[in-house]
Each structure stands twice: as structure tokens, then as C-alpha cells.
Amino acid sequence: MPDVKQAVLIAGPTASGKSALALALADRLGGTIVNADSMQVYAGLRVITARPTAEEEARAQHMLYGHVDAAESYSTGQWLREVTQVLDDIAAAGRVPIVVGGTGLYFKVLTEGIAAVPAIPAEIRESVRERLARDGVSSLYTELTALDPVTAARLMPLDRSRIARALEVVLATGRSISDWHGEGTAPLLPPERAVKIFVTLERTQLVSRIEARFAAMMQAGALDEVRALAARDLDPLLPAMKAHGVPWLIRHLKGEIPLDEAVAGSIMDTRRYAKRQHTWFRGQMKDWPMVPIERALDVITGALTD
Known part of the structure; x- marks a missing residue:
């Protein structure tokens, strides 16, 4: 476990001002900003995923941004x-890690541990995806219901990603993903240390x-x-x-819809x-204080000095 005496974890809904808050805090503390947004890891998508700008990255050290190719299914x-090594490096440098993002699951596994599901062989994953494309999600859901009825009952019948994932796990391991979730690892960063x-x-x-941010994205080259x-x-x-805006703008580029419809769909x-995001955190992370963005900097700095 990294020797992190104190860390700052900033979550919140998209466009709420989390990145600006993290940067202000990094300026004040000399901290290192660590990405906890599952879309901002991808290279080539700085604008459409609202990654920090090059100028913002020059103001403070940023880690785990834009380092994954879009062809990879990053988990x-x-x-x-990766964040385990990053926290080790930050601790060794004597800096404060400021973990910021909107992907609730990243914060959950960071502070609570992660299910010990083995890696899925590539041939099984590819087979499931081919069948999903060819036969549709209903066929996979029927198979999952037969092999793993407990997980199937928890999923929406049209939830393509989760159904495919659950089926991959049971085919690869012979065990339900629900069973694997009961065998978690210890938390990397217990909540009391942050x-x-x-x-x-x-x-x-x-x-x-x-709305304003998406308009700015379009002007900055999102298309x-x-x-x-x-x-x-x-x-x-x-x-x-599936990053927000990508499917709609691709439909526009294919000539299927006008640009204003693509923009409206992306915003919606x-x-x-x-x-x-708000609903998930309220249900899953009940011990996280909900703080208005205009008070957040003072609340964090006050907590760090208590």
C-alpha cells in the first residue's frame, strides 16, 4: 500500500468545475493531480472528453491523462x-495526491477494494462481442439467464455492456460475476486517510x-x-x-443527422x-460529503489542516 499520509479525492458530476478546483488546490498545496475519469484516459480525445488543456497541465503535474489508445478497452x-504506482511515486516525492474525476467506480475500488475477477482470455471476449454484434443483446441475455440467473436478474435486458461482461466472466471462469464480487481485495486508500x-x-x-462547455468544445475542434x-x-x-458526444457526432459525419441535432443529443x-453520477454517489458512497462547488476549496483546505 502506498505511504500516503493524506490525499484529496474530488468527485462530482460532469461540468461541475472539478478540474478547476483540483488545479487551484494543486497551486495552493504543490500537489499532483491524478485522473479518475474513465474517458479522459484516452489519447486523441482531449477536447471531446474535456481533459485539462496543455496550459493547465503545465501549471501542475497531471497523471493518468491521455495515455491509453482508443482501440483499448481500459478497465x-x-x-x-496504474494508480497504485502513481500514488507510490507521489508519496516518494513528498507531494499531495489530488484524485479528481467523475467515474464513481474508480473511487469505490480505490477506497473499498476491487473484486478479484481474473483476466478474460481475448478469444472469449472477441467471441462474445462478435455474437453481440451478429445476434443482438437478447440472445446473450437469454444465455446469461441460463448460466448466471442471479446476475441476469440484476441487469436490464438491454444493457449491452454489462450483459456481455457478465457472460464473458461466467464463460471464462465457470463462476458468476456476482460470486467474484464477493472476493474483493483490500482498499488501496482507506477513506480515513483521505x-x-x-x-x-x-x-x-x-x-x-x-451547454456552454459543449459549445466551447465544438469551437475548440471536437468535431x-x-x-x-x-x-x-x-x-x-x-x-x-461511447464518450459523450462521440456517437452523435459520428452520426452527423455519416450524414445521418444535421449538426444541430448531434449537438442537442450530445448535450442531453x-x-x-x-x-x-449524482444518484450513484448518493447511493453508493454515503459517507462522502456533498459540498457546493463555491465552498469546496475552503472545505478541503480546512480539512487538511485539522
Whole structure:
């Protein structure tokens, strides 16, 4: 376990101002910012995933941003392995780690541990994905119901990603993913060793920020990023292909919908995601204080000096 005496964990909905807060805190503490956003790990998607700009990265050390190719299906387990080394390096340098992002599962495994599911052989994963593309999700869900009825009952019948994942696990290991989830590893960063907050924003203000940020993304070259990604003809089930805005803008580039419809759809998806983030944290991370963004910097610095 890394020798981290004190860490700061900043979660919150997309477009809530988490990255700016982390940067202000890094300026004040001389801290290192560590990414906990599952989309901001991907290279070539700085604009569409709202990664920190090059200028912001020059102000403070940033880790685990833009280092994964879009053709890779980056997992929570991979992030946890990488963040273990990153926290070790930060501790050795005597700096404060500031972990920031909107991917709740990353924070959950960081502070609570992770299920010990073995790596899935590539041939099984590819087979399941081929069948999903060819036969549809209903066929896989029927098979999962027969092999792992407990997990199937917990999933929505059209949840393509989770159904495929659960089926991969049971086919590869002969055990339910629910069984594996009962055998977790120890937490890398126990909650008592960190200052943790979930930043909040009044709903209308958050919606305005989401709309303004997407407009700024479009002006900054988001469409060109998505055009380059689409030209690679990658598997549409890959995580990078599902980043907010990517599916809608690809449909526009294919001539299926006008640009204004693609933008409106992207914004609506982002708004729905922000609502899910809030709901997930409220249900899954009950001990995380919810702090208005305008008070967050003072709350964190106060907690660090207590």
C-alpha cells in the first residue's frame, strides 16, 4: 500500500468545475493531480472528453491523462494497478495526491477494494462481442439467464455492456460475476486517510455549464477529433467510442443527422449522465460529503489542516 499520509479525492458530476478546483488546490498545496475519469484516459480525445488543456497541465503535474489508445478497452482494474504506482511515486516525492474525476467506480475500488475477477482470455471476449454484434443483446441475455440467473436478474435486458461482461466472466471462469464480487481485495486508500468530497451545483447552473462547455468544445475542434476517431473504424462497443458526444457526432459525419441535432443529443446525454453520477454517489458512497462547488476549496483546505 502506498505511504500516503493524506490525499484529496474530488468527485462530482460532469461540468461541475472539478478540474478547476483540483488545479487551484494543486497551486495552493504543490500537489499532483491524478485522473479518475474513465474517458479522459484516452489519447486523441482531449477536447471531446474535456481533459485539462496543455496550459493547465503545465501549471501542475497531471497523471493518468491521455495515455491509453482508443482501440483499448481500459478497465477499472487497469486504472487501479496504474494508480497504485502513481500514488507510490507521489508519496516518494513528498507531494499531495489530488484524485479528481467523475467515474464513481474508480473511487469505490480505490477506497473499498476491487473484486478479484481474473483476466478474460481475448478469444472469449472477441467471441462474445462478435455474437453481440451478429445476434443482438437478447440472445446473450437469454444465455446469461441460463448460466448466471442471479446476475441476469440484476441487469436490464438491454444493457449491452454489462450483459456481455457478465457472460464473458461466467464463460471464462465457470463462476458468476456476482460470486467474484464477493472476493474483493483490500482498499488501496482507506477513506480515513483521505479528504473526500462530492462537489455539487444547482441544477439550472449545471445545465448551463454543460451547454456552454459543449459549445466551447465544438469551437475548440471536437468535431475534428471525432472525425479522426471515426476514420479508424473501431469497434463501436469500445469505451472511447461511447464518450459523450462521440456517437452523435459520428452520426452527423455519416450524414445521418444535421449538426444541430448531434449537438442537442450530445448535450442531453451529458445532462442525463450528470444526473446518474449524482444518484450513484448518493447511493453508493454515503459517507462522502456533498459540498457546493463555491465552498469546496475552503472545505478541503480546512480539512487538511485539522
